[in-house]
Amino acid sequence: MNSIRKNRIKDQIFRYWGIFCTAIGLVLLSVFIGDILIDGLRRIDWDFITSLPSRKPEKSGIYTALMGSIWILLLTTIIAFPIGVAAGIYLEEYGKKNKFSGILEINISNLAGVPSIIYGLLGLEVFVRIMNLGASVLAGSLTLSLLILPIVIVATREAIKAVPTSVIDASYALGASKWQTIWHQILPASSGGILTGVILALSRAVGETAPLIVVGALAYVPFAPESPMDEFSVLPIQIFNWISRPQHGFIENAAAAIIILLCITFIMNGIAVYFRNKWQQKWK
Amino acid sequence: MAAEMEIIMEKPIKEPKILGSVIDPSLKKKPKIEVTGSKVWYGDFQAIKGIDMNIKANSVTAFIGPSGCGKSTFLRLFNRMNDYVDTFKMEGKVKIDGKNIYKKKVNVEELRKEVGMVFQKPNPFPKSIFENVAYGLKIQGIKDKKFIDERVEKALRQADLWNEVKDNLKKSGLALSGGQQQRLCIARTLAVEPSIILMDEPTSALDPISTAKIEELIFELKKKYTIVIVTHNMQQASRISDFTAFFYMGELIEFDKTKTIFTNPSKKQTENYITGRFG
Numbered sequence: 001m002n003s004i005r006k007n008r009i010k011d012q013i014f015r016y017w018g019i020f021c022t023a024i025g026l027v028l029l030s031v032f033i034g035d036i037l038i039d040g041l042r043r044i045d046w047d048f049i050t051s052l053p054s055r056k057p058e059k060s061g062i063y064t065a066l067m068g069s070i071w072i073l074l075l076t077t078i079i080a081f082p083i084g085v086a087a088g089i090y091l092e093e094y095g096k097k098n099k100f101s102g103i104l105e106i107n108i109s110n111l112a113g114v115p116s117i118i119y120g121l122l123g124l125e126v127f128v129r130i131m132n133l134g135a136s137v138l139a140g141s142l143t144l145s146l147l148i149l150p151i152v153i154v155a156t157r158e159a160i161k162a163v164p165t166s167v168i169d170a171s172y173a174l175g176a177s178k179w180q181t182i183w184h185q186i187l188p189a190s191s192g193g194i195l196t197g198v199i200l201a202l203s204r205a206v207g208e209t210a211p212l213i214v215v216g217a218l219a220y221v222p223f224a225p226e227s228p229m230d231e232f233s234v235l236p237i238q239i240f241n242w243i244s245r246p247q248h249g250f251i252e253n254a255a256a257a258i259i260i261l262l263c264i265t266f267i268m269n270g271i272a273v274y275f276r277n278k279w280q281q282k283w284k
Numbered sequence: 285m286a287a288e289m290e291i292i293m294e295k296p297i298k299e300p301k302i303l304g305s306v307i308d309p310s311l312k313k314k315p316k317i318e319v320t321g322s323k324v325w326y327g328d329f330q331a332i333k334g335i336d337m338n339i340k341a342n343s344v345t346a347f348i349g350p351s352g353c354g355k356s357t358f359l360r361l362f363n364r365m366n367d368y369v370d371t372f373k374m375e376g377k378v379k380i381d382g383k384n385i386y387k388k389k390v391n392v393e394e395l396r397k398e399v400g401m402v403f404q405k406p407n408p409f410p411k412s413i414f415e416n417v418a419y420g421l422k423i424q425g426i427k428d429k430k431f432i433d434e435r436v437e438k439a440l441r442q443a444d445l446w447n448e449v450k451d452n453l454k455k456s457g458l459a460l461s462g463g464q465q466q467r468l469c470i471a472r473t474l475a476v477e478p479s480i481i482l483m484d485e486p487t488s489a490l491d492p493i494s495t496a497k498i499e500e501l502i503f504e505l506k507k508k509y510t511i512v513i514v515t516h517n518m519q520q521a522s523r524i525s526d527f528t529a530f531f532y533m534g535e536l537i538e539f540d541k542t543k544t545i546f547t548n549p550s551k552k553q554t555e556n557y558i559t560g561r562f563g
């Protein structure tokens with residue numbers, strides 16, 4: 001009886017500790033979002049989104065940075081999605097499971113944890129200098145693609161692993177080749193998981209600042225990029241730039257830009273959640 | 285399974301190893317499947333320890349034996365489904381219609397059109413009933429819609445499912461009951477028109493009524509197909525099969541006409557197993 005009561009008390013203690021820990025994160029996040037909203041919400045209007053940057057805070061807008069972010073996002077998707085998914089499929093379905101593949105697997109997971117500025121340095125050396133792409137949207141996208149490739153690969157592999165082997169067996173048993181099985185069974189069944197992973201990786205890429213600064217993204221660009229070879233800025237860099245200005249107006253601008261950036265991230269995460277749910281329903 | 289193993293351990297095997305003792309003379313003439321000297325390893329573990337066996341065309345052959353005895357592994361030799369296990373290694377020959385299917389030149393996809401398989405758990409694709417049955421044809425590159433329609437209907441009729449699903453072929457295969465799903469899987473296999481159908485405990489996940497339906501079906505199908513079935517259900521083996529093979533610890537202990545195995549087995553181990561004294 002005594003030990004049951006003891007366990008109950010322990011259970012209660014852990015429960016409240018858990019509630020407290022969860023609350024820390026939520027409270028901090030809501031304080032932060034509240035603060036940003038108070039500072040920035042009244043600054044947001046259509047002009048703010050469509051104006052070019054300016055020396056005067058009230059005339060300044062995020063147009064070039066937003067366009068830069070969208071360019072970067074699109075190009076990164078085009079580069080990282082096919083490469084990452086193909087690598088994931090290869091490792092999961094074609095690669096033999098041996099010591100070498102084990103080492104490979106660990107290293108891919110490790111790459112996902114390498115600080116982003118290191119990728120920036122790599123991008124600067126390889127894309128900007130050796131490949132002579134300059135501080136262009138393309139160089140930035142290639143750098144960010146490298147950064148999110150490990151995440152895309154790991155997500156693809158996890159999604160493929162979750163496909164029931166019974167279905168894969170059935171396909172093979174009917175005389176399907178490996179590629180047919182991948183195309184008709186494995187990819188449709190894992191597409192929800194793969195898309196979720198890719199979108200989450202991209203929403204990380206859209207918030208990255210350090211590697212793009214290293215690659216040479218500019219704090220002030222008078223025009224939105226019109227081709228992959230143009231110079232560019234992105235939202236996080238614009239925010240960073242505004243926050244370091246002394247005038248109060250720029251702080252307000254930064255807060256407003258943060259709201260826009262958060263919206264982009266939330267929308268992308270929302271899409272990811274939608275795909276995940278839709279995919280789970282199909283398999284239940 | 286652990287308990288099962290313990291009981292087995294207590295009874296040392298004294299009888300000599302008999303490898304593929306084929307008693308029925310009809311089996312020696314032009315067998316559909318002919319296995320000689322088959323040995324299988326998964327890494328260091330030897331799952332099949334040298335088995336010879338002939339399987340007759342248009343018959344039902346049942347594989348029985350305790351879990352882990354190698355009967356499923358042996359069954360999967362016939363359509364090379366073991367190939368996907370990374371540590372799988374094999375010696376010996378498996379001939380189907382006189383051709384060794386483990387030769388390098390053999391096209392595994394072609395082989396599996398000839399040797400269909402039905403699994404333990406019903407595993408329809410998350411597609412419509414029609415698409416499930418048509419899958420095997422579509423991956424062969426067949427595009428003739430009329431041909432596919434006819435084959436799908438024929439296969440569903442053969443699997444005794446047509447009347448239940450003919451009005452909603454577009455419904456998801458996963459929406460069917462367990463027994464219907466398994467018959468859908470059988471129809472899917474039949475649509476490719478194989479000559480051999482392997483069944484790996486096809487009724488172990490089904491209720492008695494669905495099981496009875498599948499058993500009737502097997503009885504019907506044997507007129508056209510050669511059927512090899514793994515089962516844990518002794519009554520099932522005795523009801524539906526013409527020949528029965530008893531496996532134990534990777535060896536073929538006894539292989540004979542089902543009637544002989546169940547009424548007058550020549551090995552003590554077989555008798556112990558079928559009377560439920562172990563396993």
